[in-house]
Amino acid sequence: MAPRVLVSDELSETAVQIFRDRGIEVDFQPQLGKDKDKLLEIIGNYDGLAIRSATKVTPKLIEAADRLKVVGRAGIGVDNVDIPAASRRGIIVMNTPFGNSITTAEHAIALMFAVARQIPAADQSTQAGKWEKSRFMGVEITGKTLGVIGAGNIGSIVCARANGLKMNVLAYDPFLSEARAKEMGVTKVELDQLFAQADFITLHVPLTDKTRNIISADALKKVKPGVRIINCARGGLVDEAALAEAIKAGHVAGAGFDVFEVEPAKESPLFGLPNVVCTPHLGASTNEAQENVALQVAEQMSDYLLKGAVSNAINMPSITAEEAPRLKPFIRLADVLGSFVGQVTDSAIKEIEILYDGSTAAMNTKALTSALLAGLIRPQVSDVNMVSAPIMVKEKGIILSEAKRDKSGVFDGYIKLTVTTDNQTRSVAGTVFSDGKPRFIQIKGINLDADVGQHMIYITNTDVPGLVGFIGTTVGNAGVNIANFQLGRSIQGGDAIALLYVDGDISQDLIKALEAHPQIRQVKPLAFNVE
Template sequence: MAPRVLVSDELSETAVQIFRDRGVEVDFQPQLGKDKDKLAEIIGNYDGLAIRSATKATEKLIAAATNLKVIGRAGIGVDNVDIPAASRRGIIVMNTPFGNSITTAEHAIALMFAVARQLPQADASTQAGKWEKSKFMGVEITGKTLGVIGAGNIGSIVCARAIGLKMHVLAYDPFLSKERAEEMGVVKVELDELLAKADFITLHVPMTDKTRGILGAENLAKTKPGVRIINCARGGLVDEAALAEAIKAGHVAGAAFDVFEVEPAKESPLFGLPNVVCTPHLGASTTEAQENVALQVAEQMADYLIKGAVSNAINMPSITAEEAPILKPFIKLADVLGAFVGQVTDEPIKEIEILYDGATANMNTRALTSALLAGLIRTQVADVNMVSAPIMIKEKGIVLSEVKRDKTGVFDGYIKLTVTTESMTRAIAGTVFSDGKPRFIQIKGINLDADVGSHMVYIANTDVPGMIGFIGTTLGEAGVNIANFQLGRDKQGGDAIALLYVDGPIGDDVLAKLTAHPAIRQAKHLVFPVD
């Protein structure tokens, strides 16, 4: 059955056709996003929801979206999506961060020119029949220093354009390496140096706890007298009231804003001030950008629903279309490793360590870790998945660590999971053979080679004679057929394990007969979603 996507905001017909061409059934209702009650009434019928900004994917809507697997936002901002609620429900939230990069960067450059030459004010004056040539004295861009706060995707484009305009560019970005800065032709500096030297400052960072109010009163006071400030990123990065005071005091020569602390911005301390240029969040508003993000979100959602590829997800590791088929069997392996430990561990888990050995260390381990954690806690939360599992682990306060290393054993690559509780440590390792099926290769430090079946029996015992016969007889008397029987021990008379692949479920009465044997410490019926 083809997956179904609801498009509840305006997308182009070309974007809608992408869904159809990829084998996705589309319900195109571009005005539905404005009717939240009707949307909530029907959202349960869809696997995907494609939106712009009009549709509000609230916690209430997400609760009604019983079949929803993905929300795609055509654009970079996801303020209209309750991401924590979506994550808890296992819904992937995608955006299109690169579709409007050039458009936003160009708008920042345009605003820089506008505030440098007072273009809006000069235009209004001239069209009013005045000829105030001497009133609108501007400054040149050439040779000036531009300070770019945030040198990511959009910021790097602004840097390139500014260098083309013969400006000197300083960049402040904690994630910008020295090598990358040299490649871009910019000088990497700390924030205080940028503030002190820049003639123009433009912001291109997301809104986080660290960036909120990054240009507040204290930092504005550190800026070079006569600086001009441009913000096309997010409202709230600059303290508008503090900036207004700095403009009135003559310290800041001008500002150009496309984003505001409250939007729609009906009022702002900046409105009406001399040499302040304001636009109504037009950064992404070009014909090309709107079409680009629509096409991109359709491609991303279709790739996920049809191929399992994940790109530009806010709450899920990316999985490319090329790596999805290669990664798929290892995601299954990670899931069953987690499921094994989750089913045999009765105490609360305090620490989790995941070892990626050999070839697995070079894979998309974020995706593998997410799958493993989902399997681990599925015994406690039935509807957990790769999106919600990492959040649940974090909320439980469990310490999670990953280790990657080069090949150390006979296998090209394997995954080993170790969990620690208050009183014990338990470990299991597995790999994927050439048939693409997961195999258990080590449990509690004991080597073995076991297929993974839908129903399995795990037995931990002391190594004594007659154990195989006892287990076989007990299961045979209960009418349980054994498909595969694997044994292992650490030494003669020491710890031993048995792992059986059986044809169906086993009752508690059978497990009780097994554990009645004086040498058997634990017997568990395990279920794995492998068929």
Template sequence: MAPRVLVSDELSETAVQIFRDRGVEVDFQPKLGKDKEKLAEIIGNYDGLAIRSATKATEKLIAAATNLKVIGRAGIGVDNVDIPAASKRGIIVMNTPFGNSITTAEHAIALMFAVARQIPQADVSTQAGKWEKSKFMGVEITGKTLGVIGAGNIGGIVCKKAIGLGMHVLAYDPFLSNDRAQEMGVTKVELDELLAKADFITLHVPMTDKTRGILSKENIAKTKPGVRIINCARGGLVDEAALAEAIKSGHVAGAGFDVFEVEPATESPLFGLPNVVCTPHLGASTTEAQENVALQVAEQMSDYLMKGAVSNAINMPSITAEEAPILKPFIRLADVLGSFAGQMTENPIKEIEILYDGVTSTMNTKALTSALLAGLIRPLVADVNMVSAPIMVKEKGIIVSEVKRDKTGVYDGYIKLTITTEKQTRSVAGTVFSDGKPRFIQIKGINMDADVGQNMIYISNTDVPGMIGFMGTTLGNAKVNIANFQLGRDKEGGDAIALLYVDGPVDQAVLNQLTANPAVKQAKSLVFNVD
């Protein structure tokens, strides 16, 4: 019996035909995504769901999708899909991460021009029969400094186009290396320097805990007087109320926004302000981009349903059916090691070395490396996957090397990750035991044997008496329950590490209490996907 796919949003007829040509039965109902009740009523009849942004794949809908195997999102954003709920049900979530990059970059440039020359306001005035030539005095783009927050795929295209316009480009991106910045022709800076020097600022980062409110009231106050701010990335990156106040005060000269904290945006503090240009999330809205992502999602879903091939998956590695049983626990291990390094590292990464020892050296190390890189980048780029991670790392100019060797120690096989930043080198190693669960076996050269839990605390300290009691008492007083506690040290009185597996998230206030002890060098809360 042929697999069945429901298309509940607008996709082109060409994309729908791809399903049919590849042997998939397709039900094209492009208006159904807006009817939540009807969609939930029939979703149980389908193996695949192809959507854009109108359909909301909520936990309730996924619970009703008893036969669903794959959700395909034509576009990069998966905010309208409950990924944890889909993962629990074993439903693969795919996106098309690079189909609309050029279109979004062009829209950012278009908004920059519109704000610089007050084009929308001048158009309204002129068509109303006025001739207010002196009212709409603009500024040139050429020779101005553009600050790009996020120099990845879309941000990189914006940098290239801005340089072509004769602009000086400053880029802030924790993953951008000096070599890659030089190759791009941009100047890599810290965020504060960008804020102080940029005439225009444009954002091209995803929404994560680290990027939410990156242009806060405090950071907007640090910007150069007369700056103009463009956001075609995600609503919530900029404090709209604070920006509105800065525009009213004259500190910010103008803004161009395609995305908002609440969408659809029927109201915003920015609406009605002079020299603010707003569009209804049009970044990906070109004929070319819409067609590209539609065709791509149809091809990806068809390949999975007919052949079992997985590509551009948010919540599943790209591996073959034959490799899956053996590779899956090591994929999880690689992701955990990368996630540990990604959460611990604050400085731009220059080099990544991955050592595959013993049995791991004979596996599909390309898949393992992709999983590790995805884990490494995920703290900053939430929707990264195994397919896009290597591309993103390459774009950043980060050198990645693999070393394979025969078994050298007590473990049948393990993976060791070493990352080099501009300030330090950090390493972490792990293996998989017979129960299929990942374990940390070495951190910063210190041997240990630690379970991996969803919520963990990493503590580095000087090896002095009383530390275990101090940690336990501090966490106990804060009502933090310890599930597992593992220690390691390099020598008596030397450097020591503690990894604590706890029952829930730990507040920064508790971490501050730990670091208040003179013997504690660092205390950090870590979160891992261990499902």
């Protein structure tokens, strides 16, 4: 059955047609996002939801979305989507961070010019029949110092444009390397240095606990007198009341704001102040940007629903369309390894260690880890998946560590999982052969080579004569056929394991019959999804 996508906000017809051309059934209801009751009523019928800003994806809506696998936001901001609630339900949330980058950067530059030359006020005065030439004395951009807070996607474009305007560009970004700063033609500085030297400051960071009020009342005491401040990123990055006081005091010469702490902004401390230019969140409002983000979200959602490719997801590692087919059998392997340990572990998990050896170390290990954690948790939480599993592990306070190393054995690459509980440590390793099927290659440090089947029996025992015959006879007497029987031991007469791949369901009576042997310490029925 073809996936179904609901478009509940305004998207272009071209974007809607992308879904159709890719074989996805699309329901285009661009006004539905404003009717939360109707949306709640029908959301359970869809695998995907494409939105802009009008649709509010609340916990209540997510709870009703039984089939929903992906929410795609045509735009960069996902303030209207409850990310934690979506993640717990295993719903991928995507945005389109690059579709409006140029448009937003250009708007920041436009506001900088508007503030530097007082263009809006001069326009209003002139059209009112005044000729106040001496009133509107501006400043040149050339040769001035621009301080860019956040040198990521949009910030880097602003830096490039500012270089073209012959400005001296300072950049503050904790993630910006010296090499990258040199490549961009900017000087990497600390925040206080930027405040002290910049003639213009422009912000291009997300709103987080760390960036909220990054330009605060205290910060404004450190800025260069006569500075002009531009914000086209997010409301809340600047303390608007403190900035208004700094403008009234003459310490700050002007400001250009496209975003506000409360939107729609019906009022603000900045409104009505001299040389303050305000626009109603127009950063992404160009025909090109609106079309770009719509097309991008349609492509991204289609790739995920049809191929399993994940791009620009807020709560899931990216998996490109090119790597998805190659990665798929190893995601399956990771899930199997996690599921094995999850099914044989009865006590609370304290620590998880994952080793990627050889070729697996060069793969998308974030995606592999997510799959492994999903398999590990699934025996306790049946509806967990690659999105929700990492969150559950974190919420439980489990220590998670990963390691990568070059090829160390006979296999081109393998994954090893070690789990520590209050009582014991368990480990399992596996690989994928050329047939694309997962294989167990080590359990409890004991080497073996075992297929993965839908129904399996895992036995730990002491290595003694006659035990193999007992197991075979007992399973046969229960009317269960053995498809594959793999054995392994540490040393002669020491710890041993048996892994049986059987054709039918495993009854409790069979488990009890096997446990009756004095040298068998543990018997665990296992079930794996082999699709």
